[in-house]
Amino acid sequence: MDMMAETKKIIFEFLEENYLVDFSEVKTNTNLFKEGYIDSFGYVELIQFLENQFSLEIPNEALVSGEFTSLDKIVTFIEKKSREKM
Amino acid sequence: MKRCNRCILPETYPGIKFDQKGICNVCQRTPDMLELTKAREGLKEKMDDLIIQKKDLSKYDCIVAYSGGKDSTYALIKLVKEYKLNCLAITIDNGFIAERAIENCKIITGTLGVDFMTFAPAKEFMFNMYKSSVENEVHNKPALKRASAVCNSCIGLINTFMIKTALEKNIPIIAGGYIGGQVPKDAAILHLNLDFQLTSKKQLLEKYEAFFGQKASHYFELSEEEINRYKFEELIVINPLLAYSVTEEEIKEEIKEYGWKMPENTGANSSNCLLNDFGIYAHYKKYNYNPYIAEIAEQVRYGLMTKETAIKKAETIPSLKEVSHLSDKIGVEQSEL
Numbered sequence: 319m320d321m322m323a324e325t326k327k328i329i330f331e332f333l334e335e336n337y338l339v340d341f342s343e344v345k346t347n348t349n350l351f352k353e354g355y356i357d358s359f360g361y362v363e364l365i366q367f368l369e370n371q372f373s374l375e376i377p378n379e380a381l382v383s384g385e386f387t388s389l390d391k392i393v394t395f396i397e398k399k400s401r402e403k404m
Numbered sequence: 405m406k407r408c409n410r411c412i413l414p415e416t417y418p419g420i421k422f423d424q425k426g427i428c429n430v431c432q433r434t435p436d437m438l439e440l441t442k443a444r445e446g447l448k449e450k451m452d453d454l455i456i457q458k459k460d461l462s463k464y465d466c467i468v469a470y471s472g473g474k475d476s477t478y479a480l481i482k483l484v485k486e487y488k489l490n491c492l493a494i495t496i497d498n499g500f501i502a503e504r505a506i507e508n509c510k511i512i513t514g515t516l517g518v519d520f521m522t523f524a525p526a527k528e529f530m531f532n533m534y535k536s537s538v539e540n541e542v543h544n545k546p547a548l549k550r551a552s553a554v555c556n557s558c559i560g561l562i563n564t565f566m567i568k569t570a571l572e573k574n575i576p577i578i579a580g581g582y583i584g585g586q587v588p589k590d591a592a593i594l595h596l597n598l599d600f601q602l603t604s605k606k607q608l609l610e611k612y613e614a615f616f617g618q619k620a621s622h623y624f625e626l627s628e629e630e631i632n633r634y635k636f637e638e639l640i641v642i643n644p645l646l647a648y649s650v651t652e653e654e655i656k657e658e659i660k661e662y663g664w665k666m667p668e669n670t671g672a673n674s675s676n677c678l679l680n681d682f683g684i685y686a687h688y689k690k691y692n693y694n695p696y697i698a699e700i701a702e703q704v705r706y707g708l709m710t711k712e713t714a715i716k717k718a719e720t721i722p723s724l725k726e727v728s729h730l731s732d733k734i735g736v737e738q739s740e741l
Contacts, residue, residue, distance in 0.1 A: 335421075355544060357544065
């Protein structure tokens with residue numbers, strides 16, 4: 319499995335398990351905050367998970383930029399940050 | 405009922421899976437007790453450093469969401485006696501605070517010498533909010549993993565009030581009495597992003613107005629003006645209990661020294677609120693798990709509660725007879741339950 323697919327799988331499973339997102343009904347570009355899957359505490363959990371899982375530090379400005387609102391956007395962000403680290 | 409062999413989360417807990425050893429997926433993501441304790445010590449150090457940075461910047465160092473219950477009492481005592489913070493304690497009277505809990509608030513704040521305020525939102529609004537929370541799908545399923553629907557609504561109102569008051573009075577830190585399982589571990593220290601708060605509260609407000617009425621904006625809205633007037637770059641939220649390894653019994657022993665007494669009528673999972681048992685009953689009836697189970701399981705993972713005690717607590721569900729007077733008070737028909 320390539321890196322992007324692996325990243326997507328990890329985040330997909332986290333969202334499914336923690337926020338009870340059913341991706342057979344929810345699109346990967348659905349805004350999970352707007353649709354009520356993730357609240358402000360859920361957001362804390364998500365950021366912590368991403369930082370730990372991918373050994374990244376997520377800057378404050380990224381938190382309000384809308385980059386973590388959907389599975390697709392989260393994967394794109396993580397991939398970008400991971401490449402910058404290399 | 406199948407339960408996790410490590411933390412006792414039940415098979416009815418949303419999203420739970422068990423491996424071949426009967427260990428749940430939450431535990432599989434959680435380090436062992438030794439690692440958890442080390443992490444907790446790390447959080448304490450971070451909190452210590454942060455508090456030093458934020459001290460003496462304003463009239464009050466810290467605003468404390470003080471329910472009169474055991475956990476927020478312990479948090480308040482630590483903040484005043486150990487960290488020497490000048491605290492403003494605020495109690496939100498949700499319409500169901502036990503008399504003894506109110507007495508505890510007065511005694512503890514008096515003993516500690518801290519300024520103390522009470523805010524009592526209109527009972528008509530509160531009762532309607534509780535009723536609507538039980539009768540409708542107001543909160544998302546992940547939020548309901550942490551607390552019952554009535555508690556989620558009440559907590560949301562309290563959190564907004566605390567943020568608004570901190571902004572109004574230019575207080576750099578908000579402190580709560582949450583423990584592990586009620587909030588994420590990293591909510592020990594939260595650098596609150598106020599722009600994100602503004603956006604997320606706007607989104608929620610539409611929903612709350614639909615369920616609770618137009619007056620929801622009095623209690624759940626944050627404005628740009630409030631944020632712009634705030635003199636600090638950021639607002640910090642701390643939950644000190646997430647940085648202490650202390651059992652329930654140890655907490656009670658310590659706070660008794662300051663005059664705290666346990667109310668008699670707040671049920672097995674609360675030390676301040678009379679509505680709590682109703683929230684548990686309604687939640688269990690609908691979802692078949694105790695809304696406190698995440699908190700209880702987390703205490704077990706940290707070695708702060710035995711599995712036997714945890715199971716007993718988890719399985720203590722009030723009966724309809726025990727909560728019917730509460731459902732009558734807030735206008736929920738028993739047939740709805």
